Amino acid sequence: xxxxxxRIISVLIALIMxxxxxxxxxEPHTVLDEKNCLLNVCVISDVHVEGNNTSRYKVFRxxxxxxxxxxxxxxxxxFLGDNTMNGQGIESILFxxxxxxxxxxxxxxxxxxxxxxxxxxxxxxxxLNRFLSYSxxxxxxxxxxxxxxxxxxxxxxxxxxxxxLCVYEMPISEEQxxxxxxxxxxxxxxxxxxxxxxxxxxxxxxxxxGERISGIIGRYNNVFYVxxxxxxxxxxxxxxxxxDGINTMNFPRCTELAGxxxxxxxxxxxxxxxxxxxxxxxVVRARNFYSGEWHDDMEYHxxxx
Numbered sequence: 001x002x003x004x005x006x007r008i009i010s011v012l013i014a015l016i017m018x019x020x021x022x023x024x025x026x027e028p029h030t031v032l033d034e035k036n037c038l039l040n041v042c043v044i045s046d047v048h049v050e051g052n053n054t055s056r057y058k059v060f061r062x063x064x065x066x067x068x069x070x071x072x073x074x075x076x077x078x079f080l081g082d083n084t085m086n087g088q089g090i091e092s093i094l095f096x097x098x099x100x101x102x103x104x105x106x107x108x109x110x111x112x113x114x115x116x117x118x119x120x121x122x123x124x125x126x127x128l129n130r131f132l133s134y135s136x137x138x139x140x141x142x143x144x145x146x147x148x149x150x151x152x153x154x155x156x157x158x159x160x161x162x163x164x165l166c167v168y169e170m171p172i173s174e175e176q177x178x179x180x181x182x183x184x185x186x187x188x189x190x191x192x193x194x195x196x197x198x199x200x201x202x203x204x205x206x207x208x209x210g211e212r213i214s215g216i217i218g219r220y221n222n223v224f225y226v227x228x229x230x231x232x233x234x235x236x237x238x239x240x241x242x243x244d245g246i247n248t249m250n251f252p253r254c255t256e257l258a259g260x261x262x263x264x265x266x267x268x269x270x271x272x273x274x275x276x277x278x279x280x281x282x283v284v285r286a287r288n289f290y291s292g293e294w295h296d297d298m299e300y301h302x303x304x305x
Contacts, residue, residue, distance in 0.1 A: 027292060028071040031276050032283060039153050039277035042067050042104060044289075045080035045199075045228030046253035048115065049095040051088055056255050061098055063254055063270055063289040068104035070274075076152045077105040080228035080251060081113025081161075081199030087127040092134045099138060108138035112146040112161040113199035113229065120167040147176050149183050155277070156187035160198040160205070160213075170200040180216050184223075193222040193282055193304060195275075200229050201250070218245050221305040224282065225249070226275075231256065233268050234286045240300035247302050249275070249284050271295075280304055 031037040044067065047060055067077065079099070084091035099108070112135075114120070117127040128146060135141075141148045146161025158180065164171045180196075187194040196217055198205070202225055205213050217223045224247045231253040232239070239250050256268040270290020276283045286298035 026069070028069045029066075029287070029292070029294070030070060030072045031274070032285070033276075033278065034072055036278055037072065037276050038279065039075050039155055039275075040070070040072055041195075041275040041277075042070070042074045042077045042272070043080065043226065043249075043251055043275060044078070044254050044272040045251040046082045046113070046231060047079070047095060047255055048082055048085045048253065049091050049098075050085035051090040051094070053085075057094060057098070059255050059269060059290060060095075061102075063272065064098060064102040064104055066270075066287075066289040066292050067272065068102055069292075070104075074105040076107040076109060076157070078109045078157070078197060078226070079111065080197065080226065081111035082115040082228065082253075083110065083113065084116055087116050087118050087122070087130060089130065092130060096134045096137055107150070107152050109150055109152075109157045109159060109197060110135040110139055111159055111197050111199050111228075114162060114166045114168075114170070117146075117162060118165055120165050122165070124165045145176075147172075147179055149187075154190060155192050156183070156190065156194050158183050158187065158194065158196045160196065162199075168204060170198065170205045172205060177212065177216070180213070184217060184220060188220045193224060193277060194220065196223060196225045198225070198227050201227050202246075202248070204229070214244060214246060221245075222282075223247065224275075224302070226251070228253070234271060234295055234298045236297060239286070239298065240284050242302070247282075254289070273298075 031040050050056055083095045112131050116131045117124055147159055149156055149158045162170045163173050202213050226249045228251050230250055233252050241248060251273060252271045254272045270288040272289050273284055273286045281304055282302045284300050286295035
């Protein structure tokens with residue numbers, strides 16, 4: 001009953017807030033090769049919905065509008081954490097209500113970021129439970145942990161998450177390491193590319209600067225570690241690449257500086273992207289979902305082994 005009430009409230013508030021939406025470009029976008037695309041995933045990071053910031057919310061709604069304006073369709077939509085600014089209830093209602101009412105996909109994968117559990121302050125268990133109760137509405141995954149996996153079109157999406165209050169590092173337990181090891185083995189048996197998702201970069205996980213994570217996922221071919229947190233803009237030669245056999249993709253804050261000074265829209269506001277899977281490659285394409293334009297210089301092709 002409580003979950004149903006949350007859903008109703010989320011949708012109602014999102015519909016009310018939709019009056020703040022600024023029109024987005026109506027021209028639909030699509031994948032590079034509609035005939036041969038096996039999986040198309042929309043990836044958005046660091047929304048930072050804030051309860052008293054209607055300008056940022058308005059920008060987010062416009063981002064969602066363009067993200068859903070894909071004529072090929074999104075097989076999944078991924079949110080890489082820091083979905084809310086402070087993990088507050090009203091922020092959760094606004095974020096999840098907006099996403100749910102936007103219908104950008106039938107499948108969702110949601111990561112927990114440091115801001116979603118208080119950014120180093122507050123009651124971690126309370127904030128985590130709030131995050132999980134709302135994220136389950138989108139993902140359909142019932143869990144009491146910030147880590148889980150989903151299989152979409154036969155592809156594994158393995159989600160890692162913080163198990164304590166944090167800011168710059170993401171603390172995880174032995175249980176989560178074991179989960180990752182076991183799930184990676186399952187995913188590898190599929191023979192398909194594997195997507196490991198987290199809010200933090202690999203080097204910000206645990207005291208070993210991510211060496212343990214790298215050791216686990218680096219045993220397998222065609223693994224893609226996808227993350228946010230850095231707020232770095234798209235940079236050629238840095239945002240997407242391969243190091244020590246692990247393919248990495250870093251997505252910027254999609255609402256960078258949105259509405260934070262006289263309602264101006266800054267360069268980088270709306271930046272997110274699409275991951276497209278083909279028989280012999282995975283392609284990541286940077287797109288500005290606010291302006292409705294591709295970053296033509298930020299299209300990266302990973303050859304599959």
